[in-house]
Amino acid sequence: xxxxxxxxxxxxxxxxxxxxxISRLFLAEGGEVVAADRDPRSVPPGSFPVKVDISSPDEIDxxxxxxxxxxxxxxxxxxxxxxxxxxSILEATVEEWDRVFAVNARGTFxxxxxxxxxxxxxxxxxxxxxxxxxxxxxxxxxASYSASKGAVVALTKQAAVQxxxxxxxxxxxxxxxxxxxxxxxxxxxxxxxxxxxxxxxARQPMGRLAEPTEVAKAVLYLASDDAAFVTGAELVIDxxxxxx
Ligand SMILES: NC(=O)c1ccc[n+]([C@@H]2O[C@H](COP(=O)([O-])OP(=O)(O)OC[C@H]3O[C@@H](n4cnc5c(N)ncnc54)[C@H](O)[C@@H]3O)[C@@H](O)[C@H]2O)c1
Numbered sequence: 001x002x003x004x005x006x007x008x009x010x011x012x013x014x015x016x017x018x019x020x021x022i023s024r025l026f027l028a029e030g031g032e033v034v035a036a037d038r039d040p041r042s043v044p045p046g047s048f049p050v051k052v053d054i055s056s057p058d059e060i061d062x063x064x065x066x067x068x069x070x071x072x073x074x075x076x077x078x079x080x081x082x083x084x085x086x087x088s089i090l091e092a093t094v095e096e097w098d099r100v101f102a103v104n105a106r107g108t109f110x111x112x113x114x115x116x117x118x119x120x121x122x123x124x125x126x127x128x129x130x131x132x133x134x135x136x137x138x139x140x141x142x143a144s145y146s147a148s149k150g151a152v153v154a155l156t157k158q159a160a161v162q163x164x165x166x167x168x169x170x171x172x173x174x175x176x177x178x179x180x181x182x183x184x185x186x187x188x189x190x191x192x193x194x195x196x197x198x199x200x201x202a203r204q205p206m207g208r209l210a211e212p213t214e215v216a217k218a219v220l221y222l223a224s225d226d227a228a229f230v231t232g233a234e235l236v237i238d239x240x241x242x243x244x
Contacts, residue, residue, distance in 0.1 A: 133236065
């Protein structure tokens, strides 16, 4: 018997990295998964791929309709899709700020807004958002990204309080640097990829990057009945960054 037998799950950003692992682990534990991504060609086998740009209200509406047709309802929503930026306030353009916020903050807001009414109607729902330690502490050259992830942390807590007594739990995970295709892209852009990897690694007291599955396991914990009394939490998975 799987821990998520009969649970109907939507995961955004399911085509790569952390979202892929979240979807894979839910499937392994008996969940039915709609794997949403702007490029859904590489979602885990056994999931239902749905193409969506989470910054678009119309596309989110279509995602909800598809998820309801495929699963008959939604119990668990993992807002994981996100994009990065590597600039300070001085270098960041208004366009970059808007682009990062449109996906990370507005996309998370839109998905919650779209799926919450069904959860409230069935008096059960779990939301797990992927934020970041960048939303909790200052990191160099992450102005738009940090602010957008700070918004995700705040929205998580706001929603948790709003619907705590209505059967809805809402939490977020705050990863440090995770060895996903995202980081590979960052390294490729760096002048000296090896030196940059060493810098990212040294920032984490455990002396290594996280594996995507280590973050996914924390998401599954928050989505499970083991976390039945947990809402509004920021679960930090950072190898010790915040403690240092
Ligand atoms: N990798 C890290 O070090 C790290 C650290 C902290 C937090 N995070 C967060 O974890 C989440 C997943 O990151 P990852 O490392 O797996 O990255 P990734 O780039 O490997 O995967 C992100 C996925 O999201 C999808 N996506 C991006 N924009 C989208 C949009 N507008 N609509 C739909 N799908 C979209 C991409 O197609 C991709 O499949 C992100 O929210 C990221 O901010 C990552």
